[in-house]
Amino acid sequence: MDNDKLIIGGHEFNSRFILGSGKYSMKLIDAAVKYAGAEIITLAVRRANTKDQENILDYIPNGVTLLPNTSGARNAQEAVRIARLARELGCGDFVKIEIMRDSKYLLPDNTETIKATEILSKEGFVVMPYMYPDLNVARDLVNAGAASIMPLASPIGSNKGLATKEFIQILIDEIDLPIIVDAGIGRPSQACEAMEMGAAAIMANTALATAGDLPMMASAFCSAIEAGRQAYLSGLGRVLTRGASASDPLTGFLRD
Amino acid sequence: MVKINGELLDVAGKTVTEYLSLTDYNTKRIAVERNGDIILKSEYDTAILCEGDIVEVVSFVGGG
Numbered sequence: 032m033d034n035d036k037l038i039i040g041g042h043e044f045n046s047r048f049i050l051g052s053g054k055y056s057m058k059l060i061d062a063a064v065k066y067a068g069a070e071i072i073t074l075a076v077r078r079a080n081t082k083d084q085e086n087i088l089d090y091i092p093n094g095v096t097l098l099p100n101t102s103g104a105r106n107a108q109e110a111v112r113i114a115r116l117a118r119e120l121g122c123g124d125f126v127k128i129e130i131m132r133d134s135k136y137l138l139p140d141n142t143e144t145i146k147a148t149e150i151l152s153k154e155g156f157v158v159m160p161y162m163y164p165d166l167n168v169a170r171d172l173v174n175a176g177a178a179s180i181m182p183l184a185s186p187i188g189s190n191k192g193l194a195t196k197e198f199i200q201i202l203i204d205e206i207d208l209p210i211i212v213d214a215g216i217g218r219p220s221q222a223c224e225a226m227e228m229g230a231a232a233i234m235a236n237t238a239l240a241t242a243g244d245l246p247m248m249a250s251a252f253c254s255a256i257e258a259g260r261q262a263y264l265s266g267l268g269r270v271l272t273r274g275a276s277a278s279d280p281l282t283g284f285l286r287d
Numbered sequence: 288m289v290k291i292n293g294e295l296l297d298v299a300g301k302t303v304t305e306y307l308s309l310t311d312y313n314t315k316r317i318a319v320e321r322n323g324d325i326i327l328k329s330e331y332d333t334a335i336l337c338e339g340d341i342v343e344v345v346s347f348v349g350g351g
Binding site for chain 2: 051052053054055057060073074075076077078079081082084086087088097099100102112115116117119120122187188214234236237
């Protein structure tokens with residue numbers, strides 16, 4: 032287990048929990064990172080304001096890798112602009128591509144995401160595209176230079192869990208890049224299940240931001256993700272299609 | 288006029304540095320884009336804002 036590293040674009044991580052930073056107080060980030068055991072945290076890029084001198088970067092512990100997203104982008108061109116601005120903000124080359132055309136369901140635009148991945152990977156970014164789980168699209172993203180694939184589990188922010196389970200499993204089975212389940216994971220048990228399936232990591236934000244006690248929920252997710260990872264590495268026991276199988280020796284003595 | 292973060296401002300002819308000095312932006316934590324292209328920090332002293340430019344000044348916020 033000690034050598035079980037998550038490798039994204041040549042960078043090694045021990046934690047398999049990618050933490051979001053949206054929809055909660057910046058003052059909770061330090062505790063969230065600590066209890067989540069997180070080594071990667073996502074951020075968004077927005078118009079700066081002059082009223083608030085506090086900046087989220089001042090609240091993120093040193094050593095945590097920043098993963099800016101391109102939320103707000105409606106096409107590849109806008110995502111590329113946001114990614115370049117994020118890099119200019121001086122926090123490394125990681126970018127999570129997030130392109131949405133529709134504000135009701137917030138579903139990712141896979142076609143534009145492939146285009147943006149191709150452009151940004153050529154510019155040296157470590158590109159982590161958020162996508163609707165589709166094997167053909169995932170293969171195109173691999174060819175476009177993605178460093179990982181981030182399929183959604185259910186609509187973003189819904190906490191509904193693994194609605195796309197079968198299709199995520201196909202990606203895990205067929206794609207060699209880390210498959211990081213992003214969006215919709217609402218409970219630690221769902222994170223654990225995705226990890227048991229062989230997901231490389233879990234990204235969660237709303238599940239924590241809407242929890243009663245954020246740091247405690249971060250800790251619960253951390254435990255669940257580790258448990259799921261160990262279960263996957265150990266190899267799950269088989270499932271019988273019918274009937275039963277005794278766990279005890281079948282040679283009784285009382286009726287002999 | 289220059290459109291900065293959606294607002295029309297009378298700052299044409301000023302450098303980025305001169306414009307920023309009139310504001311309360313935390314200049315260590317921002318990036319500046321003009322007409323879709325980034326203005327590097329090293330260019331702030333020399334890049335002059337022009338009539339009709341569309342400028343975005345951005346920073347990081349919480350996000351998922």
